[in-house]
Amino acid sequence: MSAGMREFRQRAQIALEDARLQNALENATGRFWNSRREALERLPDSDGLRDHFKEMRAATLADLAPHWRTFEKMAEMHGTRIHWAQTGEEASRILLQVAGEHGAKLAVKNKSMTSEEIRLNHSLEASGIQTVETDLGEWIVQLAGEDPSHIIAPAIHKTKEQVADLFEAEAGKAVPADIPKLTEHARRRLRGRFLKAGIGISGVNIAVAESGSLVLVTNEGNGRMVTSLPPVHVAIVGIEKIAPTWADAAVWLSLLARSATGQPLSIYTNVITGPRQESDPDGPLEVHLIVLDNGRSDLLGTKYEEALQCIRCGACLNVCPVYREAGGHAYGSPYSGPIGAVISPLLFGLERNVALPQASSLCGACLDVCPARIDLPRMLIELRSDSVEKGLLPAPERIAELAAARVLEQAGLMELAGKIGRIGQRFASKDLPKLADQSFREWWRNR
Amino acid sequence: MNEELINQRQPSVALFVTCLVDQVHPEVGIATVRLLERLGFKVLFPAGQTCCGQPFYNSGFPAEARRLAKKTIEDLEGFDTVVLPSGSCTAMIRAEYSHLLAEEAEWKRRGEELAGRTFELSEFLSQQGVGPQTGEVYGLVTYHDSCHMCRILKVREAPRRLLEEAGFEVVEMREPDRCCGFGGLFSQRMPEVSSAMTEEKLRQAAETGARTVTTADPGCLMQMRRIAERLPDSPEIEHLAVLLERQNR
Numbered sequence: 001m002s003a004g005m006r007e008f009r010q011r012a013q014i015a016l017e018d019a020r021l022q023n024a025l026e027n028a029t030g031r032f033w034n035s036r037r038e039a040l041e042r043l044p045d046s047d048g049l050r051d052h053f054k055e056m057r058a059a060t061l062a063d064l065a066p067h068w069r070t071f072e073k074m075a076e077m078h079g080t081r082i083h084w085a086q087t088g089e090e091a092s093r094i095l096l097q098v099a100g101e102h103g104a105k106l107a108v109k110n111k112s113m114t115s116e117e118i119r120l121n122h123s124l125e126a127s128g129i130q131t132v133e134t135d136l137g138e139w140i141v142q143l144a145g146e147d148p149s150h151i152i153a154p155a156i157h158k159t160k161e162q163v164a165d166l167f168e169a170e171a172g173k174a175v176p177a178d179i180p181k182l183t184e185h186a187r188r189r190l191r192g193r194f195l196k197a198g199i200g201i202s203g204v205n206i207a208v209a210e211s212g213s214l215v216l217v218t219n220e221g222n223g224r225m226v227t228s229l230p231p232v233h234v235a236i237v238g239i240e241k242i243a244p245t246w247a248d249a250a251v252w253l254s255l256l257a258r259s260a261t262g263q264p265l266s267i268y269t270n271v272i273t274g275p276r277q278e279s280d281p282d283g284p285l286e287v288h289l290i291v292l293d294n295g296r297s298d299l300l301g302t303k304y305e306e307a308l309q310c311i312r313c314g315a316c317l318n319v320c321p322v323y324r325e326a327g328g329h330a331y332g333s334p335y336s337g338p339i340g341a342v343i344s345p346l347l348f349g350l351e352r353n354v355a356l357p358q359a360s361s362l363c364g365a366c367l368d369v370c371p372a373r374i375d376l377p378r379m380l381i382e383l384r385s386d387s388v389e390k391g392l393l394p395a396p397e398r399i400a401e402l403a404a405a406r407v408l409e410q411a412g413l414m415e416l417a418g419k420i421g422r423i424g425q426r427f428a429s430k431d432l433p434k435l436a437d438q439s440f441r442e443w444w445r446n447r
Numbered sequence: 448m449n450e451e452l453i454n455q456r457q458p459s460v461a462l463f464v465t466c467l468v469d470q471v472h473p474e475v476g477i478a479t480v481r482l483l484e485r486l487g488f489k490v491l492f493p494a495g496q497t498c499c500g501q502p503f504y505n506s507g508f509p510a511e512a513r514r515l516a517k518k519t520i521e522d523l524e525g526f527d528t529v530v531l532p533s534g535s536c537t538a539m540i541r542a543e544y545s546h547l548l549a550e551e552a553e554w555k556r557r558g559e560e561l562a563g564r565t566f567e568l569s570e571f572l573s574q575q576g577v578g579p580q581t582g583e584v585y586g587l588v589t590y591h592d593s594c595h596m597c598r599i600l601k602v603r604e605a606p607r608r609l610l611e612e613a614g615f616e617v618v619e620m621r622e623p624d625r626c627c628g629f630g631g632l633f634s635q636r637m638p639e640v641s642s643a644m645t646e647e648k649l650r651q652a653a654e655t656g657a658r659t660v661t662t663a664d665p666g667c668l669m670q671m672r673r674i675a676e677r678l679p680d681s682p683e684i685e686h687l688a689v690l691l692e693r694q695n696r
Contacts, residue, residue: 361630384507405511440476
């Protein structure tokens with residue numbers, strides 16, 4: 001996972017040359033964006049709700065530990081086993097250990113950005129545990145051996161013809177490139193896996209502290225099957241995804257699906273509070289929760305803490321004019337778009353992701369739509385400043401900037417530089433701004 | 448009445464022309480001066496002015512941006528009203544100076560004081576209730592909402608109303624506030640993506656049927672013109688001040 005300047009530009013170039021991808025990106029993001037706007041307009045005071053939500057998220061993050069202590073106490077009371085993982089490797093190790101204890105050979109997964117972040121599928125496959133993504137988009141991306149290219153629509157970059165080819169390769173028989181037939185095929189292929197799997201792995205949208213519950217939203221119902229059919233359910237959650245109370249979770253849910261797809265609620269909202277009880281006819285025998293840090297706690301108390309307010313709705317991707325041209329893969333991270341440009345450098349290292357803070361025109365559309373009003377443009381600017389301080393900007397660019405600032409500090413120098421520039425630009429690249437023959441101030445003096 | 452009395456009655460505005468207009472698009476500054484003068488304002492040009500500091504702020508050089516912010520505050524001290532033909536530079540002064548100078552109370556205060564009397568051109572004209580008026584219709588234009596103008600200054604209506612009153616029929620793009628792809632150094636650092644963004648903007652502009660695209664930001668003007676040159680059959684791209692001044696002759 002990395003995004004140097006050249007890497008980002010090359011991957012973006014591939015996306016720009018792919019007319020079908022450009023079309024798909026434009027249509028899908030435009031549709032999400034419109035639906036989001038209409039859904040928020042239908043709320044009586046969506047701006048007030050977002051203000052309230054931001055305050056709630058900020059207050060929770062300012063005092064995270066007590067909420068997790070409450071969560072742990074309540075969840076353990078209901079029989080959920082809590083594991084704390086400092087790093088992605090640790091989280092994978094815990095998961096493999098649980099899978100090993102139960103002799104699981106097949107794992108079914110629902111969509112989880114956190115598991116993408118730690119490359120969980122690689123660890124599972126390397127340990128001989130066959131892992132099947134059951135969210136349609138994630139399954140498509142898995143079959144293609146690619147990263148998701150959108151936080152909520154992982155296969156946004158794939159056409160139905162490409163999907164049909166992938167399904168054919170997996171099933172060993174032709175599948176028509178027709179969307180209802182493709183979903184029916186996926187449903188049939190996946191149903192058996194749910195029943196055979198020894199372990200179900202899920203993400204978590206919200207951990208609710210006061211009852212020790214996990215909230216999971218999906219549109220396909222696969223989350224419900226992943227978390228209830230296999231004998232063991234292991235969920236993985238980042239430390240930031242916690243709501244102190246159900247009242248907080250209700251606000252969270254009211255903004256999540258609306259911001260993501262424009263739905264008032266996702267089709268399925270599952271609440272999981274512990275494994276099967278004696279009175280329950282079904283459900284997993286064990287529920288484990290891996291609480292992952294992976295660099296998040298380093299951001300607490302810093303100017304970047306606000307980034308942890310993100311609920312992964314993807315609204316910022318849909319409105320981002322850079323994402324809409326470059327596509328998700330350019331970012332070289334499961335987290336793309338404006339939020340990805342901020343959190344990928346923070347979680348995976350600025351040195352390896354120098355292009356990401358630069359991949360923005362700072363238009364501010366992301367800030368406008370964020371349900372938590374995360375000031376992404378400001379954080380991108382901060383990351384650019386960090387890049388300069390860490391010496392990650394090419395030296396000529398740095399020198400040019402410093403020199404330009406000195407010149408602009410004196411009107412006389414600026415005027416002189418302009419005059420030299422007018423002569424010099426005859427030999428310079430056509431892509432640079434062309435200086436006028438007479439500056440404004442010359443006109444002003446001579447009028 | 449003698450000249451002195453006229454001068455006293457005539458409201459004056461200081462023009463902060465911006466570095467981009469000064470060096471790259473002087474015609475925008477000239478049009479701004481002529482427009483303001485014909486509408487009854489005395490225009491002053493604080494001679495020491497250069498750049499508001501935004502390019503440095505946005506590209507990760509806050510110390511340099513801070514020096515230019517302080518210089519701009521000093522240059523514009525003592526002028527009651529400051530007008531800029533740029534939404535973006537106005538937004539820099541109004542929204543970012545206090546943030547940039549947060550650690551230095553006195554400078555922060557002076558920055559906020561400047562912010563309170565600094566206006567983008569169409570915003571200023573609209574507040575003053577003046578603008579070119581004509582009964583005739585000259586043709587279709589489409590207005591590009593520059594990012595900081597519409598999202599930070601929240602000015603969307605004023606330029607459209609001024610255009611309508613000046614005799615243009617304003618037709619809207621599908622996404623009038625979608626970024627034109629400039630973003631300062633972004634256009635140099637990510638030229639492929641930046642140009643693709645501009646092409647999308649120009650495509651949407653062409654769909655409106657208008658022959659003229661206008662905007663209140665010299666950055667967008669420069670970017671759209673630069674990319675339009677490479678494309679066949681591109682619309683004319685003009686700064687708002689130039690269109691308004693043309694109608695006011």
